[in-house]
Every structure is written in structure tokens, then in C-alpha cells.
Amino acid sequence: MRGQRDLQWACLAAVACALVAALVPLEAVRLIAALPLALFLPGYAVIAAAFGSSELAPPKRLALSVATSLSLLALGTFVLNIFPFGLTTASWAVLLPLIVIAACRGAAVRRGRPAVSGESRSASLPRPAFASVALGALALAITVAAVALAQKPLPADDAVGFTALWMLPTDSREDAVAVGVTSSQHHPTSYRLEVSLGKNQSKTYRVHLDPGEERAIELAVPPRPGGRTHVVASLYRKAEPQKLYRRVTSWLPRQKTFP
Secondary structure, three states: OOOOHHHHHHHHHHHHHHHHHHHOOOHHHHHHHHHHHHHOHHHHHHHHHHHOOOOOOHHHHHHHHHHHHHHHHHHHHHHHHHOOOOOOHHHHHHHHHHHHHHHHHHHHHHHOOOOOOOOOHHHHOOOOOHHHHHHHHHHHHHHHHHHHHHOOOOOOOOOOOOEEEEEEEOOOOOOEEEEEEEEOOOOOEEEEEEEEEOOOOEEEEEEEEOOOOEEEEEEEOOOOOOOOEEEEEEEEEOOEEEEEEEEEEEEEOOOOOOO
16 A cells, blocks of 8 residues: 555554544543544545545545445444354454455555655545535544433423333233233322222222332132122322222133132
8 A cells, every 4th residue: 555645544444443433431532532433434545445545525535435434334344243253342443443444455556556756546536625624523523422412311391101010810820810011101109099899898009119120919709609790900109099090901701620
């Protein structure tokens, strides 16, 4: 790659960005180094190898470089997933510089030796216009903002939480049923669970659940030799104790009788 300054700088930048992204403990610095390594340098090297000495307008080269880099990231995910080490910071820090160096080497071979006048082909790149620079800066800012936003958890105050009430037969006993409450609310919530076991028996439970928590209760159903038992589970929230919130019902099968 002697005389091809853009290819030399691309290789050096890829190695430097990989080292910073893998070794520096500061998350912000690692993110800044990983952006050009992941979104620009691999695509720039591959486009240089694909087009050789053909000149491309700066906006077109930038767009192709970003698009190609994203495609290489997708393909690299499948490649790294095959190996035991998988998708780690270290594996990406090795794979992406190797892609850049290999593609830059291929680009240098396609371009051939620089002109005799001492003017390398890379030095004759056209100067981008102000509009192209502004669009490139805007695209970079949007990319940085998108990556930063993707890593920041956002509050979901406007989202509506919910609670699931379920009832299932137990595997261990035929005369028992399991009643469960699963909370997907955004805040800790208290409930009143009332379970009716036929006509003459009922039980009440106070349930307090954190978001994502679940509680299951196994209940023995009194025997009814003459027919099936109707089990009804009703759930009320503490904020609205008189308003039915959830209800599930089930008929426990007729018990077997033996002579």
C-alpha cells in the first residue's frame, strides 16, 4: 500500500479504533472509537477494493461505505456466532481490522503504483463541497444519537400495565387446583384474591407483587362424589377494592369412585 495514503490511514485508524474500543475502560470513549470502526472503515476499504482507481463522488462514496459497513456487520454476526468465542468485544476488535486491512490490500493491488510525478492517486481525490460535508456531519450526528438512544433505557409512564390471573390443574393431585397471579404493572401493586371452592367454601388471600413477580397458590378442592366442583377465582386491586379486575373459572372433573 505504499503511496496510497487513504488506504494506509484507513488501516491505521481501524487498528487504533479497535484497540481503544477493546481496552479503554471509559464507555463514552469506547463508543466514539467503535463508531467509525463499525460504520465506515470496513465499507470504505471494500468500496476502494471494488472500484479500484475509479473516482467516486464524495457523497456516493460515503453512502456506499456506510451501507457496506452495515452489511458487513450483519454478515460478521453470522460468522462470529459459529465459533465458540461468539459475539464479544474482542472478537469484533479482531474481525473488523482484519477486514479493513485485507480490503485495503486488495484496493492497493487494483490501483497499481502511483503516478511517476509523485502524486499518488489518493492525493488527487476531489475536494468535497460544503453541502456534502454538511450532509455527512448530519448523518454522523444522527448515527451517534441513535446508538446513544438505543443504549439508554427510557421510562414507560404512558404504557398501560396489566395483571394476569390464571388457573391450572395440578400434576400431583386430582383434587387440587393451582391459582396464580402474575404482575406486569410498572409499580408494586396489592391485590385481594378470592377463590370459591364450590357452594360452601371460599378463601381470601392478600397478594402484593412487584413488577414482573408471580405468586401461585395450590388449593385442595373438597370432594363432591355426586358431580363436578365449580372453582371461581376473583381478583380485586387494592386501589379499587369493590371493582372486579380479573376472574377465571374452572370445573374440576368428577371424582372417581371405587366399589
